[in-house]
Amino acid sequence: MTTIATALRFNAFGLDNLKLETVPLPELGPRDVLVELHAASLNYRDLMTVLGTYNPRMVLPRIPGSDASGVVTAIGSQVTLFQVGDHVTSLFFQDWLDGPIQPTTGKSALGGSIDGVFSTAHVFPETGLIRAPKGYTHAEAATLPCSAVTAWNALVEKGRLHAGQTVLLQGTGGVSIFALQIAKAHGARVIITSSSDEKLSRARQMGADETINYRAFPEWDRQVMQLTGNRGVDHIVEVGGAGTLPHSFKAITPGGHVYVIGVLAGKDTAIDPTPILAKAIHTDGVYVGSRSIYSRLVAAIETNNLHPAIDRTFPLSQAREALAHMQSGSHFGKVVLSLRG
Ligand SMILES: NC(=O)c1ccc[n+]([C@@H]2O[C@H](COP(=O)([O-])OP(=O)(O)OC[C@H]3O[C@@H](n4cnc5c(N)ncnc54)[C@H](OP(=O)(O)O)[C@@H]3O)[C@@H](O)[C@H]2O)c1
Structure with missing residues (x-):
């Protein structure tokens, strides 16, 4: 041994x-x-x-x-x-x-x-x-153990994502790309942001329906509202934190879900809580997930042949x-x- x-x-x-x-x-x-x-x-x-x-x-x-x-x-x-x-x-x-x-x-x-x-x-x-x-x-x-389980826990376990809903993803890192695959496997429409047009084109090849370069459009929530006919999206996988939450609160539809996951865009700025109450936003903190959650993800991966x-x-x-x-x-x-x- x-x-x-x-x-x-x-x-x-x-x-x-x-x-x-x-x-x-x-x-x-x-x-x-x-x-x-x-x-x-x-x-x-x-x-x-x-x-x-x-x-x-x-x-x-x-x-x-x-x-x-x-x-x-x-x-x-x-x-x-x-x-x-x-x-x-x-x-x-x-x-x-x-x-x-x-x-x-x-x-x-x-x-x-x-x-x-x-x-x-x-x-x-x-x-x-x-x-x-x-x-x-x-x-x-x-x-799989961290980013895939986190994306699955947010969208599926907490959010009960279903076909016909719209999901917004931030950037093209580990959590967001798993979230893209999971959202498409559920029949959702996906809007994804990135600092790179080349990465956005790769995201499109993986099934993203709409893309926004957040460097070219720092007020990307406006693009999201245009793309959704001013309705906003149903789910946001929030990996940015303090720097992106104010935009997410504008881009989410009333009663939608914002999964608070990451701090890529900072964590020390004061956040105005008013939109949370005015739009009755579900803000769910997500911290990876349990063994049971992970086992359901493995089942979904095998059924959908996701890689x-x-x-x-x-x-x-x-x-x-x-x-x-x-x-x-x-x-x-x-x-x-x-x-x-
Ligand atoms: N709560 C949890 O359980 C949990 C689990 C996993 C990860 N996290 C957290 O979630 C975040 C993402 O983790 P990860 O492992 O997926 O990171 P990662 O793979 O390093 O993702 C980095 C990417 O995020 C994008 N990004 C950076 N700043 C951004 C901004 N201001 N707006 C939009 N996108 C931005 C960039 O994408 P582009 O190059 O396309 O612009 C960057 O390449 C981290 O803060 C991490 O700590 C939390």
């Missing part, structure tokens, strides 16, 4: 402090599973974590990363959910199995409160894993370059780390 792994770890904030180190793995308990990890994917959160903006009081050293996939190589004596050889992916919150989020859920976040999965192997509790979708490569499976948009794959030894690539904002969809060679 593997007792050590090679992991990416940082002892102080900053990309330059990321180092590949040999780390011991914990003993396998009766309900634990040892997974040889093959691929991981980056989330914007990993960048914030390493830079120290996610949690400036994080206890270091820390192994970042919440999303990985691999093969089960050993199981504890009481494990019933998995067998050696199974292809699995990590669950973002190791302790959130079902039902609503709990006050303690955040303490089990991989790569945040506990060590993460930018590593060649990891010991998980069996309930901290989900089987990978059938036919998925390791790289594809590694893209993620992978921008680029870097070896683990170039994780710093991979995070810098994400920081530059030049990616479309997901950035992947290959953990084997």
